[in-house]
Amino acid sequence: MTAVAALGAALLMGAAAEPAIAQPSPKPPLQTYTDKLLFDHSMDRFQSVRDDKGHSDKLDWSSDGCSQAPNRPMGFNFLPSCQRHDFGYRNYKKQGRFDRTTRLAVDKNFKADMYAYCRTLPKAKAGSCEYWARVYYGEVRKHGGP
Numbered sequence: 001m002t003a004v005a006a007l008g009a010a011l012l013m014g015a016a017a018e019p020a021i022a023q024p025s026p027k028p029p030l031q032t033y034t035d036k037l038l039f040d041h042s043m044d045r046f047q048s049v050r051d052d053k054g055h056s057d058k059l060d061w062s063s064d065g066c067s068q069a070p071n072r073p074m075g076f077n078f079l080p081s082c083q084r085h086d087f088g089y090r091n092y093k094k095q096g097r098f099d100r101t102t103r104l105a106v107d108k109n110f111k112a113d114m115y116a117y118c119r120t121l122p123k124a125k126a127g128s129c130e131y132w133a134r135v136y137y138g139e140v141r142k143h144g145g146p
Helices: 002-016 030-041 042-050 079-094 101-116 122-143
Strands: none
Touching: 002 079, 030 042, 030 101, 042 079, 042 101, 079 101, 101 122
């Protein structure tokens, strides 16, 4: 074997022996599904899956609506937003993922859901609806957990 061939073989063996860079492990499928229901699916799609109680043996679909607050302040229907918010809190806790960061993400999604609902209303009502959405968001930030 020539010196060049030996050097080439040594380099190839050295490259093969280098440790692979660890990739983050993917989320378990149930966590991924939970995230999709919370953050990716439309409210209509979420409510459809909720009505079917998909994966009811693994997911917590229980909800107390908007807790002590009315589900429909001034006639604005925040119940679906409150139900998805409850789904987020309950399932993140059940999956051992509920912390300050995930709580903030679920709370922001709650606010976005309420604002999306408000945008479906006539302009004359949208401003008042968004006011109540801010009030509800402020309350969950004050009283929602860690």
